[in-house]
Amino acid sequence: MAILEIKGLRKSFGGVMAVAGMDLKVEDGHIDSIIGPNGAGKSTLFNLISGYYPCDEGRVFFKGQDITDLPPQKIAKMGIGRSFQVTNIFPKLTVFENIQATFLYTRGKGLKLFSDLKKFFTQEAEEILSNVGLIDQAGELAGILAAGDRKRLELGIVLATGPDLLLLDEPTCGMSPKETANTIDLIKEIAEKESLSVLFTEHKMDVVFGIAFHITVMNFGSIIAAGKPDDIRANEKVQQIYFGENRCSSK
């Protein structure tokens, strides 16, 4: 069964087609990837799925339910967790608090006005922090973490929302090759352990071919190729647009 299904999705900004009628399916338990050069519409697609922008046309189904016109917080609650291309954390909270705050809300405990914070999700937050390898930095302010650590913290935040589907926007952007490898292993491991489905965008080709079951290639808001990694690797059109592209977008 497909956990995410997109039909005929369309979005334009002042006449510029950002997403021009896309169809996409993510099978339950898969780790799939969307690739494409800067400005291909990958982030817009994520913004449409997660409800940040309203769609012009088309529908989005999650676990068979139509989520097209729902607000972002509803979609988040249904089980789609997303990370951002530009890392999006709570900089002036500690690493631990970042995760704890996420737990509090998603489990509906945020309105406890007079209870002791220490009694809420301390263990769960620590578990996630050790999963993403940040347990030693638990007490530090998130804002002073190194770029790679921030990405991992954001992954932790997304995991704390208890998602069934992860939308990761360039999860290894700004990481060294070693960090990249670690993070990819981490995503794979967590996805297997928690039986999550993952849809991620990426620039580093080796990363994508290493873990994706299924790859969709986008350019100018449309799909130009889709298939198994080996098919994509052999595709001429893909090779053309990817010649020389290996930086992550700096938006």
Next chain:
Amino acid sequence: MQAERKNSAAKWLYGAITALVLIILPFVLEKGFSEYYLYLATKIMVWALFAMSFNLALGYGGMMSFGHAAFFGIGAYTCSLLLVKTSCPLPLAFVIAPFVAAGAGVIIGFFSVRIKGVFYFATITLSFAQLAYILAFKWRSFTFGDDGIQGIPIPALISTDETYINYYFFALIIIVICIYVLWKIVKSPFGLMLRSLRENPERATFVGMKVENYRLIAFVISAFFSGIAGVLYAFLETAISPDILFWSMSGEVILMGLLGGMHIFLGPALGATIMVLLNSFITSYTEYWGMVLGIALILIVLFFPKGVGGLMLEQYQKWMKRKGV
């Protein structure tokens, strides 16, 4: 584990010392100096409560309200009008007043919390507060207009006619309770939620928070405690005028918050202490108190943007580190 126990022992020690000082202080002030200093000490506490209530909105909720004078004033006016115009007993009037202030907080907050941008938020809260001011100023038959309310009847037990000492303790008890409640809120799951959405409303939306609801609740709580501060102020002065609803009052409480440090729980109380003391001492030397205040603020903005409290905390942490090494 041992460090933690040591830490909590130190906390108890500091707490006990503070309590002792607050209890002994009024007697020292009264015997050693004069009633005026006792009055001043009480005034500081009242303003400290106001500033800390306000800071729940600014420092924790990230809401730059320029209308908190409204809640302070509505608290003071509600209680005073009940006492002057009706036969409502004082304890009941005292309880009703903050709820009326909170009610005003619900109304103003309902329209304001969804507004983005510091300046827009400041202007809309300011506009509502100025409406309250105009009502108090012009609606003579109900509020006594610019004459204000004189001679608010206060029972002998906490009367300030002869000495401020009884009232000092009355205010102290209430303020300590309020501050304790504020502390519990700040340290609760709700408090963490509030800080998180102040930091990053976008991320907060994506983990599924309804940002407006949290902001509204914080705003209303803040209005409630500001109302209590208003009542205590009315009793302390035994007279009030529409001036306490004017926007410059809102400005003053903002200054206290920023001066003391809005990201530190007790920061605004420190700010209130500095402002009230500076005001009363400088005005006795020179009529140019505004100049001193203005220059002090400019220096703080340029060199110590975390406020006096932030500066002290930084120094303290440095000192602890050096001692630790």
Next chain:
Amino acid sequence: MGFDASMLFVQFISGLSRAMILFLMSSGLTLVFGVMGVVNFAHGAFYMIGAYLAFTLTEILTGFVGFWVALLIAPTIVCLIGGLVEVLLLRRIYEKEHLLQILLTYALIFVFNDIIKMIWGVDLRIVSLPPALGGFFTFFGHSFPVYYFFIIGVGGTVALLLWLLLKKTRFGKLLRASAERRDMVGLLGYNVGGLFTLVFVMATWLGGLSGAVIAPTVRLSLGMDMEIIIECFIVVIVGGLGNIWGALLGALIAGQIYAFGILFVPKYAMAFLFILAAVIIIFRPYGLLGKPAQARG
């Protein structure tokens, strides 16, 4: 009392003259916000200094000459002070958060108030009008000061000059561009610091001018800056923060609301203005002429 047409006309003229003062003030406020991204709480202080300078200048040089000299010299001195403030203080906080900017300009209010207290004292001051402008105009039995027309004339002239400046000059183009995209000025290779100083000088000149123009119609007192600055905030928000024509529209609306509010509900005339601001912020947070993106500020 009945409201006949001539009375409504008189109210309209009085509203228009008030609107022009508000426009002179708000255009400076909104210009500084649009280009520099700073909300200048101290803008009213420059207006007050302008008014007090006009008082002193007309004391020294009496008569018609004195009035015109005051009208030219007072804003000039004010804008020099403005330039100094920008170079010495504001320049250091452009990168900092909005709160600190508000605090700094707020602090300036205290400082300027006390400087005025030191120089001019706390007594109320009255600026006399030259006889030619001092008379009254009678219109079907209702009279109003001739000076109202003068104010309207000054406001109109400034609006026209601003329009020419923005539309027809390179500097104007640069201003409009940077109001739209603040980061662009630097990218285009212009000296951002110089531009900011110039804009602030211009804005404070407008503030000083409004003070000098209004001086003969009010009693000068400490705190007169506060009375007007709040109104100006409302004007710029109603019109759209950063938009000069929005400020003009907002000023016209605010002036008429006040003039007719005072006719019908004299006690609560100011209340209408605050209600207007609340309604605008709630339903059209970027103002009548603003663009939605600006609401994120």
